[in-house]
Amino acid sequence: MPKEKAFAVEIEGLEKSFGSHRILRHLHLKIRKGEFVAIVGRSGCGKSTLLRLLSGLEAASGGKILINGAPLSGRNGSAKMMFQDGRLLPWKTVLQNVGLGLAGDWKNKALEMLGKVGLEGRANDWPSSLSGGQKQRVALARALIHEPDILLLDEPLGALDALTRIEMHALIQSLWLEKHFTAILVTHDVEEAVALADRVVLIEEGEIAMDYPVKLPYPRKRDHALFSATTNHILNRILGNNGHQLLHAMKN
């Protein structure tokens, strides 16, 4: 029998309010080491808030978060976060951005990481000369160079065009398959969630309303017979009772 993997993240009864506005209510979620979990839900349901709580940027109003079995207090040193805007420093070169915060032989490490995201030729360029997709490749390299246990992805591909997104899915997936970090992705795009995640988790009214295992092999292929059926199933669940009619209307 294979040994069950330990949990990277255990969230127990998590609560978060802003003033009298309760965003997360008694939320429970466990994520195993190396899992890829996508978090979906309607705008404003608290997806980004949950990621900020996991990164330690925000403090909970109640409940517990355990990271690798230990209670989280303050900044989460096991996690790196990637945002929709790459947040590159414009006064540093691409290479310097990737090597930020590293000591010793940082240049060679940064060059190797840039190679993994396909941008070794742009090392000495300024971030302003890169396309949106290239900036996100640099942001991904900058996060992964620290070999974090956990990668928190807050809608990192939200501003990219559809084709670039698909290329980024392949890149993120191949790096995840190679490096075995735990990934937690917030996204509006259910297809993106199905393209990447082991599990798709829906937040509704401050709780986990659905935890759906995506049983498709890696590397994921969009033309797999079950790919669109899985996407539609999840979309229907998010949209509620009207979902089926809505999807049907959109397709006709």
Ligand SMILES: Nc1ncnc2c1ncn2[C@@H]1O[C@H](COP(=O)(O)OP(=O)(O)OP(=O)(O)O)[C@@H](O)[C@H]1O
């Ligand atoms: N610092 C804050 N102070 C007050 N309210 C906040 C703060 N941060 C978030 N909120 C509120 O909490 C709710 C959840 O916000 P959050 O950004 O987590 O939602 P989301 O699900 O990520 O939304 P979207 O999908 O639109 O990005 C929103 O109503 C938001 O206005």
